[in-house]
Amino acid sequence: MKSIALFLICFYSSITCFAQKPQADPQYKLISGGDYVASKNYYLLTLFGHIPELKKLLSADQVLSKIGNDKQVELAEAVKNCGEDIGCYIRAAEFSDDDIKQVGTRLGELYRADNELGKLVSMHLVPSGCYSLYADMDNRQLLIKAWEQDAKAVNHTNGVYNGGQKPNYPAIDSINFNIRDKSYPELIALNAALSLSEAKKDNLFFSPGLLFALHGLEMNERNQVADAEPMTETVNKAALEYAKKLKWSRYKYTLILVPGEGPEEKDVALSAGGMLRCRLAALQYNNGAAPFIMVSGGCVHPFKTKFNEALEMKKFLMEVLHIPEYAILAEPHARHTTTNLRNCARLVFRYGFPMDKPCITSTAKSQSYYITDVVPARSKKELGYSPYLNGKRLSDTEAEFYPLPVSLQIDFDEPMDP
Structure with a gap:
C-alpha cells in the first residue's frame, strides 16, 4: 500500500521521482533577511538583494543598471507631476511588459552554470521549490521564469494595495483606503518619494517597484504573511x-x-x-x-x-x-x-x-x-x-x-x- 501511494505521489506531482534533474530539498533553508513579507512573496528578488556576490554582479551590470535608473526617473517624474492621478503613480512604479522582457533577456545573457546566477539557480531556486512549476525547464529558463513571476507579483501588489484594484477575494482582501478620498493621492505620492529615496541606497534595478509594493502592504496593515x-x-x-x-x-x-x-x-x-x-x-x-x-x-x-x-x-x-x-x-x-x-x-x-x-x-x-x-x-x-x-x-x-x-x-x- 505504501509503495502504491509513493508511486501516485511521484506520478501526479510536478516532479518525477526517477528524473536526474535535482528537485526541492527538505533540508534547504529559506533566506529571509528578516523580512518575511518580501521573502515569501518575492523570493528571487530577496536572493538578489541578500547574496553579496550576486548583488555585486547585478549592480555592476550596465544594462540592468540603466533599467533601474530609468525606473527611478519615472518615479521621480511621477512625484512631481502625477498630482491626484493614482494610476499615474502605479504605472511609474510597476514593471512594464518591456521592462520584464528586457530584464529576462539580460539575465539569460548573464547566466552561466558556473557564475553567481548559475549558483543561484542550482543552490537556491531549485532546492527551495519556490518555483517548482518550472522545475522541468533548463536552469537558464527557470531563472527567467522566476523573474517574470516575481515581477508580476510586485505589479499585482502595487495594483491592489496602492492602486485600489480588486483582489481575488474583495470581501476579505481589499485595500483599506477610499482611493477617491482627497487625501489618498498625497499618501501615494509620499510612498513613491520614500520608495525612490530608499531605492537609491539599494542600487538594484528592481528596488523602486518592490519598495513601493512593500510599503503599500504595510500601510494597509496587510503584512500577515x-x-x-x-x-x-x-x-x-x-x-x-x-x-x-x-x-x-x-x-x-x-x-x-x-x-x-x-x-x-x-x-x-x-x-x-x-x-x-x-x-x-x-x-x-x-x-x-x-x-x-x-x-x-x-x-x-x-x-x-x-x-x-x-x-x-x-x-x-x-x-x-x-x-x-x-x-x-x-x-x-x-x-x-x-x-x-x-x-x-x-x-x-x-x-x-x-x-x-x-x-x-x-x-x-x-x-x-x-x-x-x-x-x-x-x-x-x-x-x-x-x-x-x-x-x-x-x-x-x-x-x-x-x-x-x-x-x-x-x-x-x-x-x-x-
Whole structure:
C-alpha cells in the first residue's frame, strides 16, 4: 500500500521521482533577511538583494543598471507631476511588459552554470521549490521564469494595495483606503518619494517597484504573511522538538488537519464551527491516529479581523481540550480552503515529515466533501496545480490526503498568503 501511494505521489506531482534533474530539498533553508513579507512573496528578488556576490554582479551590470535608473526617473517624474492621478503613480512604479522582457533577456545573457546566477539557480531556486512549476525547464529558463513571476507579483501588489484594484477575494482582501478620498493621492505620492529615496541606497534595478509594493502592504496593515515567523522558533517550536524523537512507524497518519472557519462577528475570537472541528480532531488524536493536530487559518473573517484562526484553535485545543502543545502544529496564514491544504503540504515537506504517509482532514461534512470533490480542480485553476492527492474517505468528516511537494510553488497574486 505504501509503495502504491509513493508511486501516485511521484506520478501526479510536478516532479518525477526517477528524473536526474535535482528537485526541492527538505533540508534547504529559506533566506529571509528578516523580512518575511518580501521573502515569501518575492523570493528571487530577496536572493538578489541578500547574496553579496550576486548583488555585486547585478549592480555592476550596465544594462540592468540603466533599467533601474530609468525606473527611478519615472518615479521621480511621477512625484512631481502625477498630482491626484493614482494610476499615474502605479504605472511609474510597476514593471512594464518591456521592462520584464528586457530584464529576462539580460539575465539569460548573464547566466552561466558556473557564475553567481548559475549558483543561484542550482543552490537556491531549485532546492527551495519556490518555483517548482518550472522545475522541468533548463536552469537558464527557470531563472527567467522566476523573474517574470516575481515581477508580476510586485505589479499585482502595487495594483491592489496602492492602486485600489480588486483582489481575488474583495470581501476579505481589499485595500483599506477610499482611493477617491482627497487625501489618498498625497499618501501615494509620499510612498513613491520614500520608495525612490530608499531605492537609491539599494542600487538594484528592481528596488523602486518592490519598495513601493512593500510599503503599500504595510500601510494597509496587510503584512500577515509574516505572522509568527519564524514558526520553527515560535508557534511550532515545541512540536518540532517532539518530532525529533518521534517513531513515525507507530502512527498510520502524519497529522490531522483542521481547516479554520472564521467567525463573521467582529469581536468573536473562535467560531462555533472552529470549536467543533477541534473536538473532532481531538477525538482522532486521542485514538492515536496521528502524533500531531495541525490547525490552519489566518486573520480572515470578518474584514481586517485581529483574530487568527489557527492561533485561536490552538488555544482552544490546549486550554479547553487539554491537548499538549507539543502535539499541535499551527499554520496561521491560509485564507482559503485551497491554501489550508497547500500550506499544510508545505510544512510537512519543510519540516522533514514523511511525504509517503497520508494525512487526514477533520472538519464538517460539507467542507470535508468540498475538499475531496471540489478543491483539487479549484486549486489547479487558482494555483496551477493540486497540492495533494485524495486517499480514502474514512467518514463524513474525515478523509485521507497525500501532500505533494509542488505545493512549495509561490502564488504570485495572493500577497497575504503566497
